[in-house]
Amino acid sequence: MTSTPTISNYSGSRLTGNLQGMGWMVLASIGFAINNSLIRHLISTGHNPVEIAFFVNTFGVLALTPLFLHHGPTMLYTRQFGFHVLRAVCYLAAMMLMYTALATTPLALVAALNFTIPIITTILAIIFFHEVVQLRRWAAILIGFFGTFIILHPGLEIVELGSLLVLLAACFLSIMTTLAKLVAKTESTLTITAYTRLLLTPITLVVALFFWQWPSWLHLGLLMLAGIVETGSILAYVQAIKVGETNVVMPINFSTLAWASLIGFVIFTEVPSIYTWIGGFMIFGAALYIAYRESHPTRITQITR
DSSP: OOOOOOHHHHHHHHHHHHHHHHHHHHHHHHHHHHHHHHHHHHHHTTOOHHHHHHHHHHHHHHHTHHHHHHHGGGGGOOSOHHHHHHHHHHHHHHHHHHHHHHTTSOHHHHHHHHTTHHHHHHHHHHHHSOOOOOHHHHHHHHHHHHHHHHHHOBTTBOOOHHHHHHHHHHHHHHHHHHHHHHHTTTSOHHHHHHHHHHHHHHHHHHHHGGGOOOOOHHHHHHHHHHHHHHHHHHHHHHHHHHHSOHHHHGGGGGHHHHHHHHHHHHHHOOOOOHHHHHHHHHHHHHHHHHHHHHHOHHHHHHHHO
């Protein structure tokens, strides 16, 4: 005789998943902030962004080695190789733009502007997937862009080139996310992540040879740390979304702004402006609502009827 799941058991398992997801998201948020600070330091020492990208991807591949050994050749089986190449090219563009911006742009400002990625991704889904967007989600998109306007506050100050580069990088990362939605129909998350790293390593090496500067042992260690931290942060972010509910784990992602502000203040003596906090909160709130709508379409439709 089979027992019927009780409400308490169901709630407990869901709570466990949410707690796990929140923990993974905390790790991802800290990791992204640390990685940006490492890149900032390495660029300030004279290393070219494309050379940094080569080492980050190389050590990122090494970080995935245990997964390669565990899953074997099946991890690299794909029927969408062309999409993987296109994603790698977009990621390379995003890395170059982001790394260049990090040389002069405060870490908190970079973190705040990166919250625009889900909003831009939603717009791309409307254009390419012809997704139907209701009034509330359009309102969230407008609020997000208004938050971006507050962060940049053109007219009050000159909009820095670094901020524009971060937004352009966010556009390329949004394209990557859109392509991932297509590829994910037949590919696993590990396959998508692995191909991005594997393809970028030789591409960045060829370009980096024109700007090559041998890193010191200390910088080589920092490059290794950056590659491991970035790859681990991406995997932690994906795991957080996988095991927890979006409306529970996504708010934790806003802590990236706090971690970036803390690191920026302690290491680089940066003090984020009130515009960064207000605009970042608006952008994140809009992105959170969009993510919640996408993860609970049926329930929301029933509520709004």
